[in-house]
Amino acid sequence: MSETSAVSLPTIAVTGSTGRLGGRVARRLAERGVPQKLLVRDPERAPRLAGTLAVRGDYADQDAVREALAGTRTVFMVSASESADRLAQHKTFVDAVVAAGVRHLVYVSFYGAAPDATFTLARDHFHTEQHIRASGLAYTFLRDNFYAEFVPDLVGEDGVIRGPAGQGRAAFVGQDDIADAAAAVLFRPDDHAGVAYDLTGPEALTLDEAAAILSARLGRTITYQQETVEAAYASRSSYGAPRWQLDAWVSTYTAIASGELDGVSDAVPRLTGHPATPLADIVRPRKD
Numbered sequence: 001m002s003e004t005s006a007v008s009l010p011t012i013a014v015t016g017s018t019g020r021l022g023g024r025v026a027r028r029l030a031e032r033g034v035p036q037k038l039l040v041r042d043p044e045r046a047p048r049l050a051g052t053l054a055v056r057g058d059y060a061d062q063d064a065v066r067e068a069l070a071g072t073r074t075v076f077m078v079s080a081s082e083s084a085d086r087l088a089q090h091k092t093f094v095d096a097v098v099a100a101g102v103r104h105l106v107y108v109s110f111y112g113a114a115p116d117a118t119f120t121l122a123r124d125h126f127h128t129e130q131h132i133r134a135s136g137l138a139y140t141f142l143r144d145n146f147y148a149e150f151v152p153d154l155v156g157e158d159g160v161i162r163g164p165a166g167q168g169r170a171a172f173v174g175q176d177d178i179a180d181a182a183a184a185v186l187f188r189p190d191d192h193a194g195v196a197y198d199l200t201g202p203e204a205l206t207l208d209e210a211a212a213i214l215s216a217r218l219g220r221t222i223t224y225q226q227e228t229v230e231a232a233y234a235s236r237s238s239y240g241a242p243r244w245q246l247d248a249w250v251s252t253y254t255a256i257a258s259g260e261l262d263g264v265s266d267a268v269p270r271l272t273g274h275p276a277t278p279l280a281d282i283v284r285p286r287k288d
Helices: 020-031 062-068 086-099 120-135 148-154 175-187 207-218 229-239 243-257 267-272
Strands: 012-015 036-040 052-056 074-077 104-110 138-144 160-163 195-199 223-226
Touching: 012 020, 020 036, 020 175, 036 062, 052 062, 062 086, 074 086, 074 175, 086 120, 104 120, 104 175, 120 138, 120 243, 138 175, 148 207, 160 207, 160 229, 160 243, 175 195, 175 267, 195 267, 207 223, 229 243
Parallel strands: 012 036, 012 074, 036 052, 074 104, 104 138, 138 195, 160 223
Antiparallel strands: none
């Protein structure tokens, strides 16, 4: 549906539809016949889905977001790309959502979001949650564990996962499961107002166990090698990344070591009606 051919404005808006998670959510709503706005920086890049209206808006552009979301009742908010000013972008967006008259915000947060979370980016999620709570909006928080699709990216070219995770565990969750859960919430948002859901996979794994699963699925030997925190910073400093990003990379592992990513929730099966997907069913050999 083009911007000019829409007969009536949808009451649900989805952000991040050009990305992996937001795109999955948008497709699920379209498959259910739910009209939706797709809030994107470039409407030409929005997926072409039935019943969708592409509208222009950037998290940091309060006026554009307010205009784009006028008449919208519920918004699905994927967190902004990782950056030094991501929290400021989130706050600007939430304020624009309020100004647009939106009633309910469904926010993709992080498992264990807290002001002192070991995973540094989880602190941004906590403060975003607090800003949403203070805004007066009805809200639902989807607190995802680490993405299962992210696990193969931890593997170095030599087949080794290196990091200071010790024997801590993470309950890696699949993006399809998150999207199924989000679509269920968006389909009946009033039923989920004021609730925070921990979205996890069906089991909490050490990186040794994750490496064994990757080995079996990818057909090559993958192992986990413990690093000290100092060695982890040293091995990643050659990329020239800013300090906040180095902290995020290293704390991915120290958060696992601390036990803050451990624990399995039943939220995925309760929301979706199907079991959470194990890592082994998500990892697929890459096609050349």
